[in-house]
Amino acid sequence: MFRISFRNMFQNKGRSLMIGFFVMFATILYIVFSSFVSTMRSGMEDKIIQAVTGNLQIRPASATDVDMVTLKHQADSKSFMEDAQSKQIVSEIGSEDELAVRRVRFSTILTANGVKYPVTLVGLDQDFPEYKQAFKLTDGRYLDGSAEGETLLTTTQATKLGVKVGDSIEVYSMKLDPPAPDGKLKVVGIGDFEMLSMFGYSAAYTQLSSAQHFIGFEHGEVSEIIVYDRANPKAGDTSQLQNKLHGLGITASDVKVSAWKDMGGFIMGGVTLYKALFFAFIFILLFITCILLMNLILMIAMERRQEIGTLRAIGFSRNNIILIFIAEILLICLFSNLAGFVVGSxxxxxxxxxxxHTMPPLAYIMGTEFFIQYHAIQVLPIIGIMLGIGLLSSLIPSFRISSLKPVEALKEE
Amino acid sequence: MIVIKNVTKDYRLGETDIRALRGINLQIDKGDFSTIAGASGSGKSTLLNLIGCLDRPTSGEIWIGGTQVNIMTERQLDQLRLRTIGFIFQSFNLIPVLNVYENVELPLLIMKEVSTAERKKRVNHFIEAVGLQDFAQRKPSELSGGQRQRVAVARALVTKPQLVLADEPTANLDSKTAIEIIDLMKHIRSSENTTFVFSTHDPKIMERADKVLHIEDGVIIGGKGD
Known part of the structure; x- marks a missing residue:
């Protein structure tokens, strides 16, 4: 019975090619856009991990559950990890593949030239490359891991404060009540957080000791320990780390362990928004494809009235007709979908x-330079999706044409 | 074989109701080789469509082989058309993408009870019966009009129906081929003991029927052979 479907597909080359073209075009667009968005999402996630969250975070049990990017977060002197405990954890869990670094992070105010600017001051305890991958310098240099009293500002911060590399800025200290300027940091570099600046993420890096001074951690306390998984840059499973800590006698009553996906805050929301926009685009694309296919298939169905009438007359049921028709469309969709998959990939x-290489505004979301990533597994669903679209598009025309009375279908136009 | 009682058929054409059949009563017996004769628009195709269960009457009863068919469901009618009735059309109505063998085989493909071996046997038998054994692999487009109609005859007979209906089967053929097709149908009627009903307006074709029913303006006005 499906011989008719197969032969019709080749017999009506023009129509088949037209349907095939739409399916193939939609498949190629899906693969290209999907890879583009996936690259963007992956890039953003990388930057969040590198610049802000690491893969995992170990924080005092008393730390608030607020994410790590909002300025509302007010780390204070009551929420910290002791110097000895934090050092013990860092040395015990650090390995070739896992880098653990201590960090002080709190919201404060920078001031220069009579201008005040709120930032999250992030104290880094050693010269590690991850933050440099996310923070691209436009002027100056990165922090000297063995020095102190230095800071890196974003171009927005530097512009607002009216400072350049080599200038000094004052920092409000949290140990004063009310907080007030209590020392200076020298601007050694100005740059931008790649892919994160557009979200308004406003952090300023400094050395750990400087941040400890301004928050009032006089005995080497830290806000948190950040763990980078260098073997698996997107790792986010907390259980293994929790087990390790448990082995060190550190339990949930001492520290809380969280993952980057939970701590990325509104930036993760931005990533989700981009994904949603992509899916909305894909939905519109597929909807249009579906409507176009439906019209084409309806035209084919009307052209085949006589053939369908003949089949009905010789005893083929409505279901037989629907099956023959849908099989033909699905065959076309499958072949053109596979072709589109190969071409798109x-x-x-x-x-x-x-x-x-990109320029703004694309540079804000893709970075100034990127390599598009291809993952076959990620784009594989398009085969099922397009077959679904083919099925959906052919349902209404095939039901309509099969519903004609045999005598009506047999009428010559 | 066929009993029709007070059948009427109305059509709606725009705002106008047209009565195509106006109370038809007729009986065709098993094995008859009958023709419904009449001018174009007289209602003969409408009558054949009703007998063939391609359409339903507005009123009246249609009985085929002792079963009242005008009250049957769509599904039952599909089965009836498949197993009891064979169709031959004026325009041959072959499936263009299938070759002669496949066109003849087509109705058997949905008769699950017919085995592959039986199907092959039957198809070859009827292709031979209509004299197209050397054309089995040809597509309809590669055949003459007469050959195409022979394929249609073989397709109509391959399910071994009790009744074969042919709507002006010779209208698209030259007179020599037309007579050949009618003679072929008549010959098969005898060998297969099948009832044939066909419509025509050609007096030369009418002559070859055992029974002629004249129809005019939707009414049977007389006949020959009753």
Whole structure:
């Protein structure tokens, strides 16, 4: 019975090619856009991890559950990890693949030239490369891991404060009540958080000791320990780390362990928003494809009235007709979908080796340079999706045409 | 074989109701080779469509083989058309993408009770019966009009129906081929003991029928052979 479907597909080449073109085009667009958005999402996640959250965070049990990017977070001298405990954890859990670093992070105010600017001051305890991958310098240098009293500002912060590399800024100290300027930091570098600046993330890096001074941790206390998983940059499973800490006699009553996905705050929301926009685009694309296909299939169905009438006359049921018709459309969709998959994947794989340089505003979401990533597993669903679209598009026309009385279908136009 | 009682059929054409059949009564016996004769628009195709269960009457009763068919469900009618009735159309109505063998085989593909071996046997038998054994692999587009109608005859007979209906089967053929097709149908009627009903307006074709029913303006006005 499906012989008719198969033969019709080849017999009506023009129509089949037209349907195939739409399906193939939609498949290619899906693969290219999906890879683009996936690259963007992955890039953003990388930057959040590198600049802000690390893969995992170990914080005092008393720390608030607020995420790590909001300025509302007010770390204070009551929420800290002791110097000895934090050092013990860092040395015990650090390995070749896992870097554990101590960090002080709190919201404060920078002031210069009579201007005040709120920031999250982040104290880094050693010269590690991860933050440099996310913070791209436009002027100056990165922090000297063995020095203190230095800071890196974003271009927005530097502009607002009216400072340049080599200038000093005053920092409000949390140990004073009310907080007031209590020392200076020298601006050694100005740059931007790649892909994060557009979200208004406003942090200023400094050395750990300087941050400890301004928050009032006089005995080496830290706000948190950040763990970078260098073997698996997107790792976010807390259980293994919790087990390790348990082995050190550190329990949930002492510290809380969280993952980057939970601590990325509104930036993660931004990533989700981009994903949602992508899916909305894909939905519109597929909807249009569906409507176009439906019209084409309806035209084919009307052209085949006589054939369908004949089949009904010789005893084929409505269901037989629907099956023959849908099988033909699904065959076309399958072949063109596979062709689109190969072509789309080929395009993405081909350009994945080329560094794509971007300008604002694309640079804000993709970075100034990126390589598009291709993951076959990620784009594989398009085969099922397009078959679903083919099925959906052919249902109404095939039901309509099969519902005609045999005598009506047999009428010559 | 066929009993029709007071059948009427109305059509709506725009705002106008048209009565295509106006109280038809007729009886066709098993094995008859009958024709419904009449001018274009007289109602003969409408009558054949009703007998073939391609359409339903506005009123009246249609009985085929002792079963009242005008009250049957769509599904029952599908089965009736598949197993009891064979159709031959004026425009041949072959499936263009299938070859002769496949066109003849088509109705058997949905008769689950017919085995593959039986299907092959029947298809070859009827292709031979209509004299197209050398054309089995040809597509309809590669055949003449007469050959196409022979394929249609074989397709109509392959399910071994009790009744074969042919709506102006010779209208698209030259007179020599037309007579050949009618003679072929008549010959098969005898060998397969099948009832044939066909419509025509060609007096030369009417002559070859055992029974002629004249229809005019939707009414049977007389006949020959009753």
């Amino acid at each position: 080929g395009i993405v794989v081909a350009i994945s080796h080329i560094a794509i």
